[in-house]
Amino acid sequence: MTKIELPLKNYYLMKRVYIIIFCIITSFVGVCQQKVTVEQIFTGAFRPKLMDELQSLKNTNQYTVLNNGSSKGSQQIDLYDFATLNKVATLLSTENFKELSSGIDSYIFDKAEKQILIASNSNQIFRHSFTADYYLYNTVSKTLTKLFEQVQEPTFSPDGTKVAFAKENNLFVYDITTSKTTQITTDGKKNAVINGITDWVYEEEFAFVRAFEWSTDSKKIGYIKFDESNVPEFSMNIFQKELYPKVETFKYPKAGEKNSVVSLHVFDVNTALTKTVNLSNYNDFYIARIKWTNDANIFSAQVLNRHQDNLDLLFVDATTATAKVVLNEKDKAYVEVTDNLTFLKDNSFIWTSEKDGYNHIYLYDKTGKLKNQITKGGWEVTTYYGFDEKNKMVYYQSVERGSIQRDIYKISIDGKNKTLLSKELGTHEATLSPDFGYFIDKFQNAKTAPSFFLKSTKDGSQIKAILDNKVLENKLANYNLPAKEFFELTTEKGNTLNAWIMKPKDFDTSKKYPVLMYQYSGPGSQQVANDWLDANDYWFIMLAQQGYITVCVDGRGTGYKGAAFKKCTQKELGKYEVEDQIDAAKAISNYPYVDKSRIGIFGWSFGGFMASNCILKGADVFKTAIAVAPVTNWRFYDSIYTERYMQTPQENASGYDDNSPINHVNKLKGNFLLIHGTADDNVHVQNSMQMIEALVQANKQFDWAIYPDKNHGIYGGYTRIQLFNKMTNFIKEKL
Incomplete structure (x- = not known):
């Protein structure tokens, strides 16, 4: 038989046709679904575009955004008109000032908005604090002056x-x-x-x-x-x-x-x-x-x-x-x-409080006498945006349409004329114009990447689209992503909890799937929210592509469902939260498509504390657990946070000891991976060292990884990639 040689161009063309035909034939079973990788997740392949350093001005109906400049690596502070969205001017560009070659990290206007303090060469201290070099820029004279080297919090x-x-x-x-x-x-x-x-x-x-x-x-x-x-x-x-x-x-x-x-x-x-x-x-x-x-x-x-x-x-x-x-x-x-304390012209003030069982907005006169409760109902105000003195209107964000949603409202200061200013279900965040006539609505949900729209505060009607992430959404279409399905899970004890589930795209109800549960569970927190994907979500998508189901359940103690739901864990951190995760796992194990012998749990920080407790107290339910940077005994954690929920160890010894994973190591049956950074200034590596020693003395086999000089976030260089590959391999081997 004579071998037929095809021109190279025709060969690749035919090869593409064969691949396309093969993909069409096999698309029903997801064979051609592009695969998400850990490397993509943590090198920014799925990062959405945002309006960086968006600031609404006070004196003019304008806003500023920190944008990339025309030359590589340059930045500029651009000024825009709220009413038209047109760019008015570039206030400053680093291309014109070699002093700012290190870039602009943040910027602050003076009250007259004629001067700007620019932070550069920032050096992080702890979670929020940093030192930086600061430059003073005069927008009138266009001059830049270096004021300070490595100082903190300069304020006009x-x-x-x-x-x-x-x-x-x-x-x-x-x-x-x-x-x-x-x-x-x-x-x-x-x-x-x-x-x-x-x-x-x-x-x-x-x-x-x-x-x-x-x-x-x-x-x-x-x-x-x-x-x-x-x-x-x-x-x-x-x-x-x-x-x-x-x-x-x-x-x-x-x-x-x-x-x-x-x-x-x-x-x-x-x-x-x-x-x-x-x-x-x-x-x-x-x-x-x-x-x-x-x-x-x-x-x-x-x-x-x-x-x-x-x-x-x-x-x-x-x-x-x-x-x-x-x-x-x-x-x-x-x-x-509260950060929402707002003084009006006569020194009367707006205040937010949970005193009626839900977080709401109140108005007091200057002597502290209550004038009226502005918002009320069985739902929470989640963000207070501001007060329009001229029209006597208060703007806020709330969960009135469901605790996993965020909407924008306005209401008269007398508590009347409440108006919903957002339409689509999901997460809406507002940046209001100085005259309160417009707002920029940052909208996202589990299916929609962050998008920015100019809207009217009169009725929430859309005036103009500003920025979207259609390019990212189209890119992700090639990955045929599994959907995040929201639902309410009711445990045997009758507790109704918010949850989401993510299944493989080629999900087959006749099969049995392993399940990885993810949670944080800390007081007032929320992981089950109708917003866009974060790095953890992409990792769960990657696991779904490899045949795993991921479930997230917000148990008792989490937020946005009222003070009673949030504060029921008082003096017993880790008791009811762990009980809810175990009960949720039991409920999930009864789903016909779940392999009840292969349920795992993962968490970071408070979530690591939870995952540790679950693999121990729920030894017959959970096969595998991964705990990253966990608290293992609340005696090791800081005073303000811990005592807020637990009082002191001297007053509440049993609350501390009964829920400490260290005191339950003898119950370990499954696979346990413990991870910590040695430079964690928040949850000290002491927590994991004492946990390790307790497990060793209990003669329990487990896995652990210590990251030198890494803080609570465990990142830098290839650290996150190595860490998540390690966790992926552990799940594939142990779940």
């Missing part, structure tokens, strides 16, 4: 003439006109005293870093001082590639241990004198927020007792340094600190 005075900032635990004021710097405090010292910047535990658990505020007349600065001298220290070895590891030591108050002693101060810029506010009525307390009112002599402070079940809103007289309680809230479990 309201009149735009000065900038307050922190450096090496002290506070300073820089005068823009004279270029003179005045040092406000001198006693700042590492691991001893911090002025105007929060300590580690405040930053992590009260989620703020800047603990100083300008008065409205730019004449005073209120700030919190942290004396952490008596707070116990925690040390971590930093290995790197040195011959001798170095030791990083910082103050970390664990549950029941001493916290920083906090005090409140007022600095007068003109006289350079500092007064200490009299808080002698309080002992062992937290100052969770400070904010200046519209009265230049009055600022507010939210003070919590150590149990966090009593909150006082104080009004502080800056002249006399005296404080009075304007509002008090108590709760049998804990009071949530």
Whole structure:
């Protein structure tokens, strides 16, 4: 037989035709479904386009976005008109300033919006805190001036003439006109005293870093001082590639241990004198927020007792340094600190609270007397956006159309004329125009990648599309992704829980599939939400392509279903949450297409604590568990978070011990993979080391991986790729 030689071009053409025909024939069984890989997930192959550093201006009906410039690696701050979406100007481009070759990390406008503070060369400290070099850009003169090297939280005075900032635990004021710097405090010292910047535990658990505020007349600065001298220290070895590891030591108050002693101060810029506010009525307390009112002599402070079940809103007289309680809230479990405190022109104020069982918006007069509850009902306000003084309208986001959805509403300050401003079910987030006439709606759901639209606040009608991710959606169409199906799961005990399930695309009801359960489960959290895919979701899709079903269940203790549902786990973290995951697994195991002998569970942080407990307390239900960066005993975790839900170990020893995985290691039957980073400043590697030792002494076989010099996120270089490949292989081998 003579071999027929085809021209190379024709050969490849015929080969493509054969492949296309083969794919058509086999598409019903998913053979040609493109495969998601760990490498794609963590190198940004599926990253959506977003409007980076979107900021709504206050003085003009405009907004700014940080965009890529025309040359490679350059960036620019672009100004847009809200009404037309037209680009008005490029305020600044790094192409014109070699000083900004490191890029723009963030930017801040002064009140007049004529000056911009630009952060560059940022260096992360903890989760929220960082130091950076800062440049002052004048939008009128088009000049750029380097002001500071590696400082924290520079903030314009309201009149735009000065900038307050922190450096090496002290506070300073820089005068823009004279270029003179005045040092406000001198006693700042590492691991001893911090002025105007929060300590580690405040930053992590009260989620703020800047603990100083300008008065409205730019004449005073209120700030919190942290004396952490008596707070116990925690040390971590930093290995790197040195011959001798170095030791990083910082103050970390664990549950029941001493916290920083906090005090409140007022600095007068003109006289350079500092007064200490009299808080002698309080002992062992937290100052969770400070904010200046519209009265230049009055600022507010939210003070919590150590149990966090009593909150006082104080009004502080800056002249006399005296404080009075304007509002008090108590709760049998804990009071949530609010970021939604908004002062109106007459110093009446808007406040959010869970006091009626759901998070709602309230209006108080300037003396703290309740004027009215603005929103009410068996649903939660999830974000407060702002108040339109002219039209007396409040804008907010809520879960009124279901706890897994997010919608945008407006309502009159008297609680009437509520209007839904979003249409499609999913997650809507609003950026309001300065005149409250428009808003940018960032919309997404499980089937729709983030999209941005300009809408009218009159009725929510769409004016114009701004940005979408159709390119990403079309790209993903080639992967024939499995759908995330939302449902409610009811356990044998009668608890109805939000859930989603993701099945292989070629799902066959006559087959039996292994199941991986994923959860976080921490107080007030939510994993079952109708929003777009994150990195974990893509990993679950990858597993679905390899024949696994993934299920996620939000058990009791999670958020957005009311205070009673969220706070029922009080003093028993890990009891009801674990019970719900085990009960959910039992319910799922009865589905006809589930192989009940092959159910696993995965979680990170609180989710790792949960996964550890589930493989132990649910040893007859779960075959496999992966726990990443888990708390293994709440005695090892920080004071503010832990005591909010558990009180102290001295008061609630059984609550701590009964739900600690370390105390249940003898129950291990299945496959357990334990993962931690040695430089985790949040959940210390101590948790896993003690868990490892307990398992060893119980003579239990298990797998573990320690990542040198990696923090709670365990990332950097190829770390995430190696980690998720390791977890994938473990699941394929052990589930």
